[in-house]
Amino acid sequence: MGWLIGSRVLSARRRRLGRTRRLPIIVATAVVMAAGCATPVPQRPFIELDAAERRDMLRDIAEFRMEGRLALKTGRRGYSGTVSWDQNEDVVDFRFRGPFGFGGFRIHGDAERLRVKTTGGDEFLLTDPEREMTDRFGWSLPVYSMRYWILGVSDPEVPADEAMDDEGLLNKLEQAGWRVRYDSYDESHGLMLPRRMEMEHGDVRIKVMADRWDIPGSALLAGR
Numbered sequence: 461m462g463w464l465i466g467s468r469v470l471s472a473r474r475r476r477l478g479r480t481r482r483l484p485i486i487v488a489t490a491v492v493m494a495a496g497c498a499t500p501v502p503q504r505p506f507i508e509l510d511a512a513e514r515r516d517m518l519r520d521i522a523e524f525r526m527e528g529r530l531a532l533k534t535g536r537r538g539y540s541g542t543v544s545w546d547q548n549e550d551v552v553d554f555r556f557r558g559p560f561g562f563g564g565f566r567i568h569g570d571a572e573r574l575r576v577k578t579t580g581g582d583e584f585l586l587t588d589p590e591r592e593m594t595d596r597f598g599w600s601l602p603v604y605s606m607r608y609w610i611l612g613v614s615d616p617e618v619p620a621d622e623a624m625d626d627e628g629l630l631n632k633l634e635q636a637g638w639r640v641r642y643d644s645y646d647e648s649h650g651l652m653l654p655r656r657m658e659m660e661h662g663d664v665r666i667k668v669m670a671d672r673w674d675i676p677g678s679a680l681l682a683g684r
Contacts, residue, residue, distance in 0.1 A: 511628035518613040518651075523548050525674040526610055530556060531667040534599040539563055543668070547607050554603065567603060574603065599664045602638055609633065609640050610668060612654045627652075637661055648673040 509517065530543040539558060546553040552574075554567040564579040567589075574586045576593075586592045593600035605615040612630050614620040620635035629652060633640040643656040653673055659666040 509628075511624055514628065514652075515613050518611045519608065519616055521611060521675060523676055524611070526670050527672040528668060528670040530669075532599070533665045534597075535663045545607070545610060552603060552607060554601075567601070571604065601666070602636060602659070602661070605636055605638070606659070609635075609659065610654060610657070610670070612642060612645065612652070646670075649675045651675070 524545075524547050526543075526545045528543055529541070531540040532538065539556075541556055541558040541564065543557075544553075544555045550570045552567065552569065555564070556566075557564040558579075566577045567574050568577075569575050569586075572587070574589050575583065576586060577583045584596075589603050590600040602609075605618060608615045614622055614630070614633055614635055618636050620633060622630060623632040625631040629645055630642055632642070638659055638661045640660075641658045642654050643658065644654075645652045646655040647653075653670065654668075655670055657668050659668075
């Protein structure tokens with residue numbers, strides 16, 4: 461009798477063990493099937509444009525965000541850190557953050573005036589940004605034109621000398637006393653946008669590397 465009870469217990473344990481071993485296989489199979497049925501994330505198609513169409517479309521982009529890295533050299537002094545540029549119509553929000561939060565500043569405002577705030581606690585208004593920044597810091601940023609340059613197009617309000625590469629992308633630009641060189645482009649949001657660029661004016665040299673772009677409505681613009 462004891463032998464019979466023991467056999468029944470052992471058989472029950474084996475049945476439970478068999479079900480337990482089959483469970484991971486069933487779960488794994490379900491996961492694979494679900495992955496195969498998942499809807500792929502649609503990719504924005506690359507848009508083929510000639511140089512004039514591309515220039516006009518990029519100038520029409522009213523809202524974008526760029527995140528990346530920036531190196532600024534002014535004579536013997538140099539700064540480097542992360543940068544973000546938010547543009548919404550005429551309003552710009554430019555933020556530079558130095559290593560460990562030191563040496564950072566924010567430029568925010570519109571075409572009428574810009575507010576500058578540093579991590580050191582200084583804050584002031586600018587109505588003539590390039591001249592006033594030069595007076596205060598000994599260097600300046602071409603804020604109004606730069607919002608176009610980082611998109612790979614010249615400022616429509618200022619005469620410019622442009623040089624294109626074989627693919628119709630802006631390679632070199634001279635505008636408002638600045639020399640701009642584009643070293644590389646990457647595809648983002650269906651557009652070819654600058655990846656590495658350099659701006660130079662006198663002893664001021666600015667290098668920008670774009671790591672991430674966000675352009676709301678870029679698909680609509682590209683499909684117009």
